[in-house]
Amino acid sequence: MKTWSLRKRMVVVSCVVLLAAFSVIYLITKSAYTIASKARIQESLVAQIYSLMAVAEDQDAQLTLREIQRNDRLNNLNSGLVAYVLDVDGDLIWRSRSSDTFAVLPDINHDYSLSYITDSKVDGHDMFWIGDTIIWEHENGIEGKYLFLIGEKQALLNASVREFKREIFVWLSITALVLIVVLAAALNISLKPLQAAQLQIELVSRGDAEKVHGNFPKELRPLTDSINQLLAGEAQQKARYRDTLGNLAHSLKTPLAIIKSELPEQLDERSRSLKKQVERIDDIVKYQLNRSVVTAGQTMRRKSEVNPSIKKIVDALRKVHASKSLKIDLKVEEKSFFPGDQGDFMELACNLADNACKWAKSQVIITISKQANHLIIKVEDDGVGVPEEKRALILNRGKRLDQQAEGQGLGLSIVMDIVKIYHGDLFIERSTMGGALFELKIPV
Amino acid sequence: MKVLIVEDELRLRENLVDSFKKAGYAVESAENGEDGVFLAEEYPIDVAVVDIGLPGISGLEMIAELRKKGNQLPVIILTARDSWQDKVEGLSTGADDYMAKPFQFEELLARCNALLRRTAGFASPTIQFADVELDTMAQSVNKAGASIELTAYEYKVIEYLFLNPKKVVSKTELTEHIYDQDFDRDSNVLEVFVGRLRKKIDPDKSLKLIQTLRGQGYRLNPDYLQK
Numbered sequence: 249m250k251t252w253s254l255r256k257r258m259v260v261v262s263c264v265v266l267l268a269a270f271s272v273i274y275l276i277t278k279s280a281y282t283i284a285s286k287a288r289i290q291e292s293l294v295a296q297i298y299s300l301m302a303v304a305e306d307q308d309a310q311l312t313l314r315e316i317q318r319n320d321r322l323n324n325l326n327s328g329l330v331a332y333v334l335d336v337d338g339d340l341i342w343r344s345r346s347s348d349t350f351a352v353l354p355d356i357n358h359d360y361s362l363s364y365i366t367d368s369k370v371d372g373h374d375m376f377w378i379g380d381t382i383i384w385e386h387e388n389g390i391e392g393k394y395l396f397l398i399g400e401k402q403a404l405l406n407a408s409v410r411e412f413k414r415e416i417f418v419w420l421s422i423t424a425l426v427l428i429v430v431l432a433a434a435l436n437i438s439l440k441p442l443q444a445a446q447l448q449i450e451l452v453s454r455g456d457a458e459k460v461h462g463n464f465p466k467e468l469r470p471l472t473d474s475i476n477q478l479l480a481g482e483a484q485q486k487a488r489y490r491d492t493l494g495n496l497a498h499s500l501k502t503p504l505a506i507i508k509s510e511l512p513e514q515l516d517e518r519s520r521s522l523k524k525q526v527e528r529i530d531d532i533v534k535y536q537l538n539r540s541v542v543t544a545g546q547t548m549r550r551k552s553e554v555n556p557s558i559k560k561i562v563d564a565l566r567k568v569h570a571s572k573s574l575k576i577d578l579k580v581e582e583k584s585f586f587p588g589d590q591g592d593f594m595e596l597a598c599n600l601a602d603n604a605c606k607w608a609k610s611q612v613i614i615t616i617s618k619q620a621n622h623l624i625i626k627v628e629d630d631g632v633g634v635p636e637e638k639r640a641l642i643l644n645r646g647k648r649l650d651q652q653a654e655g656q657g658l659g660l661s662i663v664m665d666i667v668k669i670y671h672g673d674l675f676i677e678r679s680t681m682g683g684a685l686f687e688l689k690i691p692v
Numbered sequence: 693m694k695v696l697i698v699e700d701e702l703r704l705r706e707n708l709v710d711s712f713k714k715a716g717y718a719v720e721s722a723e724n725g726e727d728g729v730f731l732a733e734e735y736p737i738d739v740a741v742v743d744i745g746l747p748g749i750s751g752l753e754m755i756a757e758l759r760k761k762g763n764q765l766p767v768i769i770l771t772a773r774d775s776w777q778d779k780v781e782g783l784s785t786g787a788d789d790y791m792a793k794p795f796q797f798e799e800l801l802a803r804c805n806a807l808l809r810r811t812a813g814f815a816s817p818t819i820q821f822a823d824v825e826l827d828t829m830a831q832s833v834n835k836a837g838a839s840i841e842l843t844a845y846e847y848k849v850i851e852y853l854f855l856n857p858k859k860v861v862s863k864t865e866l867t868e869h870i871y872d873q874d875f876d877r878d879s880n881v882l883e884v885f886v887g888r889l890r891k892k893i894d895p896d897k898s899l900k901l902i903q904t905l906r907g908q909g910y911r912l913n914p915d916y917l918q919k
Contacts, residue, residue, distance in 0.1 A: 494773050498745040501772035502701045505794035509707035530794055534774040561776075564783035568790065571806045571817075591777040598776035 255439055262431050270420050281412050285405055286376070290365050293378035296322075297362070297398045300331055301382065309386040311394055313342040322346050328401035330375075336393045354397055367402070374402035441465045445472055452479065455551025455587065490591075493537050500533050531658055538595065538662050552590040554616050554623070555580055561598055562614070569605040574612055576605070581617040587692045588670060596666055599659035600627040600686050607631030607683060618692075625688040628679035639676040663688075693808060693852060694718040694869045696740040698728035698754065699770065700747055708741065711797045716831060716844050717804075718872050725749035729757050732765055736868045738855075739804050739811075741791075743770040744782060752785045759786040766807045768800070805829060812855040819854045821916040822901055824893055826854045835893055845870060846889045849882070853902060853912055862909035886910060 252260075296319060304313050313333060321327035322344035330347035334340060338356040350371040358366050360379025368375060379397040386392060441464050451457040452475065459479050460472045504526050511519045562578050586593040597614070604612045608629035615626040634642065642660055667674050672690040679685035695717045699705040705721055712719045720735055722728040725746045732740060744751035755767055769787040771778060779790050788807055791800050805828040809817065817829040825834045831847055833840045842850070848870040853861060863879045890902055903913050 494745075494778070497774065498772035501793040502704060502745075505770075505772075506701065506703045506707065508794040509704060509711065509797060526794060534792075538774055557780075560780050560784045564780045567783050567788055570789075570810050591775060594777045594780055595775060598780065602776075 254442065255435065258435050258439075259432065262435070263428065266424055266427060266431070270424050274416060274420055277416055278409070278413055282405075282409055285408060286365060289376055289400055289405060290378060293365075293376070293398050293400060294362050296329075296331070297378055297380060297396050300333075300396055300398065301380075304333070304384075306384070306387050309388045309390065311341055311384055311386075311392065315345065317344060325349055328404045329398070330400075331396070331398040334395045334397065336395075341394060354399065356395060360395065360397060370399070375399040376402055376405070441468055448472070449475065455585075489540075493540060497533060497537050501530065504530055535658050535661060538658075539665055550589050551585045551587055552593055554584040554586055554593065557590055557594055558597060558614070558616060561594060561601060565598070565601055565605055568602070572605070572608075573610075574605055574608055575610060576601075577611070577613045579613070579615045579617075584616050584618055584623060585692065586623055587690065592666055592670070596663055596688060597625060597627075599663045600625070600688070603627075603659055604629040604631075604684070604686070609683075611681060613679075613681070619689075621692050623688075623690045623692055625690070626685065628681060628685040629683035630679070630681035631683035633678050633682060633684045634676050642676060643674060693738045693848065693855070694720065694736060695804065696728065696731055696735070696737040696742075696765075697721040698723075698725065698740065698746065698751065699743040700724060700745075701743075708797075708800075711801070713872075715801050716848055718848075718868075718870055720872070725751065725754035725757075728754050732758055732763060733761065736865060737765055738869060739808055740765055740767045741770060741800065741804070742767055742787070744778070745772055752782055752787075755782075755786045766811045768803055768807060770795070802829060808855055812857070814855075821854065821857065821912055822899055824899075824901060826851060833893065840892050842889070842892065845885050846892070849885050850889055850893070850902075853910060857912045857917055860905055860908050860911045866910065 299319070300313065300317070303317070304311055306312070311333065316323055317331075319329075321329040322331055324346055325348055327346045329344075330350065331344040332340065332347065332354060333342040334353065334356055338353065340353055343353075350373070352371050354370050354375075354377065355368065358368050358377070358379075360366055360377055360381075362378060362380050366377040366379070368377060377397060377399045379395055381393060381395045384392045384394055444462055445460070445464055445468050448457065448460040448462060449472075452460055459476045462472075464472050507526050508523065511523055515523065558578065558580055562576050566574070566576060601612065601614055604614075604627045608631045610630060612627070612629045615624075615628075617624045617626075643664065664674065667688065667690070670690050672688060675687040675689070677685040677687065693716075695712050697705060697708050697712065697719060698721070699708060700723050702723070705723065709719050709721050720731050720737065722731050725748055728740070728742060728746075729749075731737065742751040742754060746754070749757070751769055755769070758765060758767075766788045767786065768789045768791055769782045770791050770793055771782060772793045773779075774792060779792075782790055788810075789803050791803060806817065809819065809828055812819075817827060819826045819828070823836045826832075827834070828851065831851075833842055833847070833850060849866065852866060852869050863882055867879065867882055886902065886904075890897075893899070894901060899913075901913055901916060903911050905911060
């Protein structure tokens with residue numbers, strides 16, 4: 249539940265609220281309708297009992313009503329409306345024709361009234377009753393008590409309530425559906441900036457964009473602005489860092505260059521040792537400074553396209569190794585991206601390619617391709633290659649600088665370092681051209 | 693051959709100037725990029741060694757400026773920065789080679805020589821016309837396999853001619869490229885050098901490798917040019 253997206257939360261909450269609201273509306277409407285219907289029934293039954301009383305006559309000191317009534321529902325069987333006139337003992341004085349299907353008489357012990365409906369069962373049917381006891385003065389002056397009863401089958405009301413329920417259910421459902429659609433659309437509109445921000449942030453974190461672009465509502469702006477500030481700050485800091493390191497390198501190396509340039513041409517024991525120490529200091533500076541500019545593991549991932557930089561690299565290497573007249577072949581798969589800073593990519597590719605150029609007799613092939621989730625950089629040459637026993641040694645380098653054999657160069661140590669930081673792998677094989685094949689696998 | 697050294701660190705610059713002079717180069721030097729551009733534009737420089745970390749306009753900006761002006765002077769950059777990004781940046785700005793500080797002067801010299809050769813269109817360190825072979829690494833000349841003893845200036849003359857084989861080289865040009873700016877020049881001295889050089893490489897005058905074009909200068913005999 250905690251991990252539900254905002255959209256999901258809002259949809260679920262709106263649907264629940266909507267359903268609850270409509271259920272309440274449904275229940276209220278239904279009971280209001282039932283109450284109103286009962287009141288109407290009571291009214292109409294009272295009116296009919298009065299018209300029955302109005303047509304009652306006195307015949308030979310007997311209360312009589314005509315068998316056929318003006319209200320046709322009282323004459324028809326199955327109309328659901330029945331009427332009785334009973335005396336105080338419960339004996340039948342008169343019954344409407346429509347009551348002929350009832351085998352028994354209504355129970356006179358119930359409390360019948362004009363002002364409320366009495367529910368009771370007669371002959372298995374649920375009925376609403378309205379009744380009134382009147383004192384009748386016969387022609388002969390004797391007074392008699394009679395109970396006028398009129399009842400309607402409850403089934404009639406139930407059927408109309410059912411019909412009403414069905415209808416209201418259909419309409420409420422349609423309304424709810426329409427509301428849900430409208431709500432979803434409204435949700436979409438209000439969530440749109442959020443979605444845009446999400447997309448932008450994703451682009452940035454995947455390294456596809458430098459910063460978060462676009463105008464956002466004021467609730468989101470602090471977030472997007474902070475991200476941009478963070479990114480800009482980071483870039484600025486990195487530039488400053490690079491600059492400082494560059495200056496540091498410059499101020500460390502110029503004195504070293506002077507010391508070296510002051511050594512006599514013919515080296516004696518002392519100056520040879522001095523030269524060695526200068527070179528050692530140089531190596532340490534080179535290695536440590538290079539290490540510290542490697543930028544993997546930043547807050548936001550950078551992604552740099554391989555193509556422009558690798559072409560620059562090859563041009564540069566052609567210049568540097570121009571005296572060897574090497575053939576440098578370059579095969580780069582379209583839209584290959586290195587998952588990090590361009591400087592790191594250059595460091596990796598250049599060190600490998602520069603080594604290959606140094607060892608190659610006449611040809612170097614650089615192949616860059618994408619494979620599943622990896623960027624593959626292959627550099628091979630037609631030189632002497634790396635003997636198998638030395639491969640492990642090379643791959644384990646980068647830890648102990650002071651133990652390196654002279655003349656091995658720092659290039660591969662730096663490569664190993666960067667590869668580790670990017671969680672990549674380096675393999676050394678034999679090229680089909682006879683020389684070494686270095687294969688780099690960097691997870692993208 | 694004339695080299696331009698642009699380096700702001702006085703001590704290193706002086707050492708470089710000395711070493712290049714010892715190696716037989718004529719040398720111009722500057723301590724900043726502005727002066728570097730000026731010298732490269734005004735003097736007949738054959739190769740420049742430029743430090744990247746200069747005060748004012750940087751070495752890279754200086755190279756960019758030269759290239760913008762159409763100056764194709766071959767340049768080796770000296771860089772204290774070891775990252776390949778900086779090296780590649782420098783090379784794609786227009787530098788032709790780089791040297792990381794601290795360096796061995798011999799290597800810088802070798803790279804300068806190689807760059808000069810390459811600029812002249814030669815790939816190997818030795819250049820041969822007829823049976824005369826010039827070795828730019830060893831700074832020596834062989835004829836039919838036998839070494840010929842040359843003085844430093846004689847070597848400079850034949851090296852310049854060999855590295856500009858298709859060109860008529862005027863006396864002024866030759867003087868400018870083998871002497872420093874403040875050197876007291878005398879074209880008669882140059883004629884003496886050429887005369888002695890001819891005697892040494894062509895004692896019986898059968899080869900006629902170096903030709904004199906009256907009023908124009910010297911050139912290598914076109915009959916011996918392979919290309």
